[in-house]
Amino acid sequence: MAKATQTKRQSTMPVGTAGAVHYTIIPKDLAAHLFEVTLDIAEPDAEGQVVSLPAWIPGSYMVREFARNIIQIKATSGGKKVVLKKRDKHTWQAAPCQGALTISYEVYAWDLSVRAAHLDQSHGFFNGTSVFLSVHGQESAPHIVDIQRAADASCATWRVATSLPELKAKRYGFGTYIAANYDELIDHPVEMGDFALATFEAHGIPHDFVVTGKVPNMDMARMVADVQKICESQIAFFEPRTKKAPMDRYVFMTMVVGEGYGGLEHRASTALICNRNDIPVKHQPEMSEGYKGFLGLCSHEYFHTWNVKRIKPAAFASYDLRQENYTSLLWLFEGFTSYYDDLMLVRAGTIDETAYLKLVSKTINMVTRGSGRLKQSVAESSFDAWTKYYRQDENSPNAIVSYYTKGSLVALGLDLTIRAETEGKKSLDDVMRALWQKYGRDFYSRTLTGTQQGLPENEFEALVEQVTGVNVRRFVDKHVRGTEDVPLAKLYADFGVHLDTGSATKKASLGIKAARDGNDCKIASAYEGRAAHVAGLSAQDVIVAINGLRVTAADAADGLTTALGRYRVGEVVEIHAFRRDELFVVKAKLQADDVPTNQLKLVVEQDAALATARPTYVKKAKRSAS
Incomplete structure (x- = not known):
């Protein structure tokens, strides 16, 4: 373990950047996971400068309260202490002062994820939303960051990776970087290490x-x-x-x-x-x-x-990072991106069409596994992302649907519908390019400094009809605002793809998602209406025996397949389980395993137009849907 190191801040005031907001960030203590940040404000608000840290990071729709990781914050001016009063959980206000204001603070960085900041002896990583206080009233000014090397000898060979434009730093080097404004500053994460x-x-x-x-x-x-x-x-x-x-x-x-x-x-x-x-x-x-x-x-x-960073919902055209920003369109922005991510693999030639259809089959099975899809629409899922999708619990499979996975099936269904209705002359590709031209390219270019309007909540259907001539309002009402499954078997049939729903032979099952808990088998989720739920078992219960035979973590690993392998659908088994520290016994009537086994298969067809009309290609079809 590296010992704590003290670093001396080096002042940098680049020529030609008067009026800029300046930050210095140093990996101060690798073992304690602390970044030291110094914020220099040349012209603070005469009535007392207000600063704050975002409560969430764009792209991850949950209030994470990054300010909770700020410790030992203080303010000075001309070498004298300035009173810094906390106004709410992520906002501070400095007392009025004469001359420049300096705010220094430490950030605890021990979140090994893509959303926050992480620092140890192996590397350092941060998003600007976790480490850079926003200077109220000066968000549009240039923002300069001096990324300094840690004093620890183990960091001597570290480099810097970021898309932030260099000011005086060399590419991959420590030094000064510049952003046009605060919004740009927090949209370029930084990785440092070997x-x-x-x-x-x-x-x-x-x-x-x-x-x-x-x-x-x-x-x-x-x-x-x-x-x-x-x-x-x-x-x-x-x-x-x-x-x-x-x-x-x-x-x-x-x-x-x-x-x-x-x-x-x-x-x-x-x-x-x-x-x-x-x-x-x-x-x-x-x-x-x-x-x-x-x-x-x-x-x-x-x-x-393109889709989210530049083509945005109107609600995201200007982020309010202090609180939730609601939209019912994440099924389009995240779901459509989830559709195209695998589609681009086959179009790029990194996988073949058979492998692609296996990926789509997997998505279909993921969506149809949970009964939540029949209760919550993807439009509702989008709006409730802040409180439900990003805060899932043991009952989530029974209560919610993913706007990522079902959203991707909505995109697929729309693509197939448009291709069929237009005889392959139009597709969802044309819709995406129209979204880019109307809401992305002409407003936010390389620097993202334009005035963007964003896609209004109820304009998508009209845009599709304008671009393709196809009325998709009924489709959207049923599968986006409603909870009906996308009829992929019917839609795919017109393009030489068969959706096989799997064998009728099913294994005996309790209808749970099992998880290891030490050497125990714990119920992570009990699916609604399935055998465990009907018998009275719940999530967090620990199953210890089935018909007098011990159940362990090894059984959880294979989903109780071995433990239930000797039983048939319809048989009743006695289950001993713990709820908290209390042992109880239930009898459960085993049901058929309801794990979906949908599989997409290419149909051997005489008409080559069927193959060229499939979404994996950009060629136009000559055959209309029946």
Whole structure:
């Protein structure tokens, strides 16, 4: 463990940046996970400068109260202490002072995720929303950041990866970086450490691929080649004529861990986290499911460069980072991105169409597994993201639907509908490009400094009809504002794809999601109407025996398949379980396993137009839907 280190702040006041807000950030104590931040305000508000930290980060719709990680905050002016009064949970106000105001504080950084900040002896990472106080009234001024190296000897070889424009720093080096305003400042995360780095170009735009973490025999060349194809496909998708990207440079930042998965989009970069086994290994050419998922994650976050970062709901055109911003359109922005992320893999040639249909089948099964989809629409799920989707509990499968997964099936259903109705002359691709031209490209360019209007809540259907001539209002009412399943079997049949709902033979099941808890088998979720629920078992109950035979964590690992393997559907079993510290016994009548086994299969057809009309291709069909 590295010992705590004290760092001396170095002053930097670049020429030609008068009126800018200045920050200095230093990894102060690696073992204590502390960043030290100093904020210099040359012209503070004469009535007392107000500063605050965002309560949430765009792209992750939950109030996280980042200010709770600020400690030892103080203010000075001319070397004298200035009273700093806290006004609410994330806002402070300094007493009026003469001359420049300096606010110094420490940030506890021990959240190993893509949303906040993390610091230890291996690396440092932060989002601006976690470390940079906003100076009220000066949000539009230039913001300069001096990223300084830690004094700890173990950091001597560290580099910096960020899409923030350099001011005096060299590329990948410590030093000063600049943002046009506060909104831009907090939209460029920073990674520092001994990371692996590769670069490539996509239609002339430089891209960095950064990997932090220990990965033996990592096949960086393969990752770069695959991600380059995905990036080029997406740039050409939105700008087929000019192949012009909406940023001057892009950075992929990947943190590799033993277990983890996630990503967060930014205007010119993305922060990713993945399992070590998801990264491809040299001299192993086969594509693992984990690597396929990682490519899908890269594709998803990169697609957000257009859809979410620049094409936005009207509610997000100007973020209020102090409180929740409500929209019922996340099914379009996150769901459509989830549709195109895997679709772009096959269009880029990184997977084939059979592999793509397996990914879609997996999504269908995920959506149809939970009864929550029959109670909550994806429009409601979008609006309630702040309190339900991002705050899931043991009853969530019975109560909510994911605007990511069902939203992707809505996109697929709309795409197939438009292609069928127009005989392949139009598709959802045309709708996405129209959204880009009307709500993205003409308002937010490379610098994101325009005045953006955002997509109004109820304009999507009209836009689709304007672009394609297809009226999708009934479809949206049923599958977006309503809770009906998207009829994919019927829609896909017109394009040479069959949806097989699986064998009628089912295994005996309790209808639970089991989880390890030490050496115990705990019920993580009890699905509504299934055997466990009917018998009186609940989430958090620990199953200790079935018909007198012990149940352990090993049984949880295989979903009780072995423990119930000798029983048939309809048999009654006696279950001993603990609820808290009280033992009780119930009898449960086993039901057929309701785990969906939907599978999409290509149909061998005589008409080649069927294949060319499928969404995986951009060719036009000659056959209309019946």
